[in-house]
Amino acid sequence: MSVTTRTPTAESAGPPPPARAHWQHRLAERGVDRHLWLLTPALLFVVLLFLYPFFYGLGLSFQPTEGGPFSDYARFFSDAYQRDTIWTTLGLALPAALLNVVASVPIAYRMRGRFRGKRLVTILLVVPITLGTVLTAQGLLNFLGPTGWFNRVLSGLHLTDEPIRLVHNYWGVFFSLVITGFPFAFLLVLSYLSGIDPTLERAAATLGAGWWQRFRMITLPLLMPGLATTFCLTFVLAFSVFPSAVLVGNPAGETRVISIAAYQAAYEQYDYPYASAIAMIMGLIELVVIAVVLFARTRFYTGSTGGKG
Amino acid sequence: MTAGAKAFSQLRLEGVSRRFGGHDALRDLDLTIEAGEFVALLGPSGCGKSTALNCLAGLLPLTAGSIWQDERRIDTLPPERRGFGMVFQNYALFPHMSVRANIAFGLRMRRLPKDEIRRRTDEAVRLVRLEDHAGKLPGQLSGGQQQRVAIARAVVLEPSLVLMDEPLSNLDAKLRLEMRTEIRRLHQSLGLTTVYVTHDQEEALSLADRLVVLREGRVQQIGSPEELHTRPANWHVADFMGYRNLWTMRVREAADGTVAVELDGLRLVGVPVGPVAPGDEVIVAVRPEDVRVDQAGATTNAVPAQIEVVEYQGRELAAEAVTAAGSRVHLRTDQRVAPGDQVTLSIDPQRLLVFPGDAAATRPADPATAVVEEPGLVG
Numbered sequence: 001m002s003v004t005t006r007t008p009t010a011e012s013a014g015p016p017p018p019a020r021a022h023w024q025h026r027l028a029e030r031g032v033d034r035h036l037w038l039l040t041p042a043l044l045f046v047v048l049l050f051l052y053p054f055f056y057g058l059g060l061s062f063q064p065t066e067g068g069p070f071s072d073y074a075r076f077f078s079d080a081y082q083r084d085t086i087w088t089t090l091g092l093a094l095p096a097a098l099l100n101v102v103a104s105v106p107i108a109y110r111m112r113g114r115f116r117g118k119r120l121v122t123i124l125l126v127v128p129i130t131l132g133t134v135l136t137a138q139g140l141l142n143f144l145g146p147t148g149w150f151n152r153v154l155s156g157l158h159l160t161d162e163p164i165r166l167v168h169n170y171w172g173v174f175f176s177l178v179i180t181g182f183p184f185a186f187l188l189v190l191s192y193l194s195g196i197d198p199t200l201e202r203a204a205a206t207l208g209a210g211w212w213q214r215f216r217m218i219t220l221p222l223l224m225p226g227l228a229t230t231f232c233l234t235f236v237l238a239f240s241v242f243p244s245a246v247l248v249g250n251p252a253g254e255t256r257v258i259s260i261a262a263y264q265a266a267y268e269q270y271d272y273p274y275a276s277a278i279a280m281i282m283g284l285i286e287l288v289v290i291a292v293v294l295f296a297r298t299r300f301y302t303g304s305t306g307g308k309g
Numbered sequence: 310m311t312a313g314a315k316a317f318s319q320l321r322l323e324g325v326s327r328r329f330g331g332h333d334a335l336r337d338l339d340l341t342i343e344a345g346e347f348v349a350l351l352g353p354s355g356c357g358k359s360t361a362l363n364c365l366a367g368l369l370p371l372t373a374g375s376i377w378q379d380e381r382r383i384d385t386l387p388p389e390r391r392g393f394g395m396v397f398q399n400y401a402l403f404p405h406m407s408v409r410a411n412i413a414f415g416l417r418m419r420r421l422p423k424d425e426i427r428r429r430t431d432e433a434v435r436l437v438r439l440e441d442h443a444g445k446l447p448g449q450l451s452g453g454q455q456q457r458v459a460i461a462r463a464v465v466l467e468p469s470l471v472l473m474d475e476p477l478s479n480l481d482a483k484l485r486l487e488m489r490t491e492i493r494r495l496h497q498s499l500g501l502t503t504v505y506v507t508h509d510q511e512e513a514l515s516l517a518d519r520l521v522v523l524r525e526g527r528v529q530q531i532g533s534p535e536e537l538h539t540r541p542a543n544w545h546v547a548d549f550m551g552y553r554n555l556w557t558m559r560v561r562e563a564a565d566g567t568v569a570v571e572l573d574g575l576r577l578v579g580v581p582v583g584p585v586a587p588g589d590e591v592i593v594a595v596r597p598e599d600v601r602v603d604q605a606g607a608t609t610n611a612v613p614a615q616i617e618v619v620e621y622q623g624r625e626l627a628a629e630a631v632t633a634a635g636s637r638v639h640l641r642t643d644q645r646v647a648p649g650d651q652v653t654l655s656i657d658p659q660r661l662l663v664f665p666g667d668a669a670a671t672r673p674a675d676p677a678t679a680v681v682e683e684p685g686l687v688g
Binding site: 197204206208210213301305 | 387388405446463
């Protein structure tokens with residue numbers, strides 16, 4: 001096309017070589033910026049501290065001390081004592097993550113506007129993050145233990161004859177997961193909620209929707225993708241539970257979670273390939289749950305919600 | 310469409326006030342709106358016009374006063390029970406619902422039969438000419454189309470009152486003119502009582518039957534577009550209604566109907582608006598289009614001046630001139646003037662309005678105005 005419009009003199013001199021854009025412009029067109037080298041430290045960090053150990057463990061899991069490459073995986077699934085740790089862990093992590101998300105919604109919904117003392121309430125709700133699992137476990141033992149305040153109050157009021165067992169079993173670990181997981185869920189849900197334009201609910205109100213209809217038809221559908229993401233994150237946190245399963249749980253019995261199985265393989269039997277195989281299974285299960293949740297998430301509207309979040 | 314079930318003949322606002330902290334966002338608004346009327350609340354940002362609209366909609370509780378729909382008191386009702394339609398500045402369309410679902414939302418909330426919802430939604434979609442876009446999500450529409458959805462969503466309920474909060478301020482100039490005509494057309498064909506909030510005086514003048522000018526939470530003037538255009542009640546309203554020339558001058562003599570004013574040897578004659586007495590400091594207001602250039606035979610209010618800045622505006626030129634005494638004069642003319650030209654400006658004394666200055670205007674009023682103007686209380 002351009003040749004036909006070219007002047008005769010230019011044509012006689014032969015078509016000039018197409019002007020090559022500067023290499024920086026060409027890279028920029030493909031989304032590569034020369035400032036990207038600033039990412040190198042972060043990249044190095046990821047490679048050294050995540051990718052290398054991960055692939056090392058993956059390789060190790062296929063080199064069992066005896067048998068073929070998959071024999072450690074087979075060993076895990078054929079042993080009911082080991083296999084059941086999956087269900088034990090899921091039985092703790094799924095309800096705990098669900099409760100964290102579900103409980104965050106009404107509290108965050110109430111707190112999304114501005115009000116006096118909001119900062120104080122937020123701090124109180126978020127403080128457990130800073131405590132750490134061990135301190136939480138200590139508190140649970142003191143508070144919920146057989147001679148803790150909770151049981152002393154109950155027996156003092158003659159509501160119970162003997163202390164209710166709430167630690168060193170399933171409930172101890174469950175409470176610990178809720179206490180440490182809730183602040184994360186709450187902060188995430190609060191930020192997702194403040195990303196939803198409050199005028200939408202006002203518009204719904206002027207159209208005749210009561211508060212429950214406004215929540216169910218406007219806010220909740222717009223919040224669902226955020227809730228799915230929050231669920232995934234709190235689930236992952238809860239699934240790798242280890243300290244509280246030992247400290248406030250019953251690590252030999254009903255709270256023998258999968259990370260304990262991996263720990264025992266590695267540091268009691270010194271069978272690193274087997275421990276690696278268990279760790280890989282653990283990761284795989286997490287991925288399956290996350291994939292299911294994220295697939296369900298695509299069924300909701302995930303575009304802009306008009307807010308400032 | 311017919312009028313809604315809860316049609317009224319009169320909506321009365323009595324002493325409606327709203328305070329935020331120690332700051333009066335709206336103070337003692339008294340207004341009676343007749344059915345079918347198009348009322349515009351007009352004023353600069355922060356004047357309380359949006360506060361007034363939100364109070365009407367029920368999105369903001371009043372701190373004093375009451376709102377009556379005929380003999381029914383409505384200011385204590387939540388927004389969902391007032392049955393007013395509202396169009397928001399940012400449209401506030403539900404992003405996860407199609408255009409059709411957005412428009413049908415209010416009808417569904419009223420639990421109307423399915424086929425009636427379908428019929429009325431279709432009708433509203435046709436009314437705003439969005440037939441080709443009914444299945445799309447709001448995010449896929451242009452600004453003007455989103456605005457039409459917002460309007461359709463509000464009017465499909467045939468509300469007894471439609472509230473519009475600066476609905477055109479997010480549109481570009483061309484679209485704004487088109488939508489203005491559209492809103493006027495809808496109002497004429499549906500006859501819905503409308504309260505419209507805007508800071509654009511041209512928009513208010515062209516749309517409304519009646520205008521309410523607010524400033525710092527107080528009503529400055531209520532009147533027809535023509536009244537506001539030709540006879541602003543005070544210089545703040547004049548400033549807002551396009552009297553770009555505002556000069557602080559001193560009264561020389563005041564006879565009935567005319568007043569002579571002076572500043573640095575410049576002497577002018579005009580019409581007093583409000584009480585003025587010799588020696589008073591006054592504000593003199595003139596529209597740029599009322600300043601004539603080199604008018605033959607003009608003797609009163611003739612001022613020599615030099616043209617300084619000229620803006621081309623199609624049929625006319627907008628220019629800024631400086632008098633010998635240094636006063637700046639904004640004018641519009643169809644004569645081809647150029648920067649540096651020496652001209653004689655003249656102003657018809659009937660078009661030169663002389664307002665009492667602020668010190669005089671606030672003298673008889675209560676001291677609350679001074680409180681409002683204190684810096685640091687806003688917001």
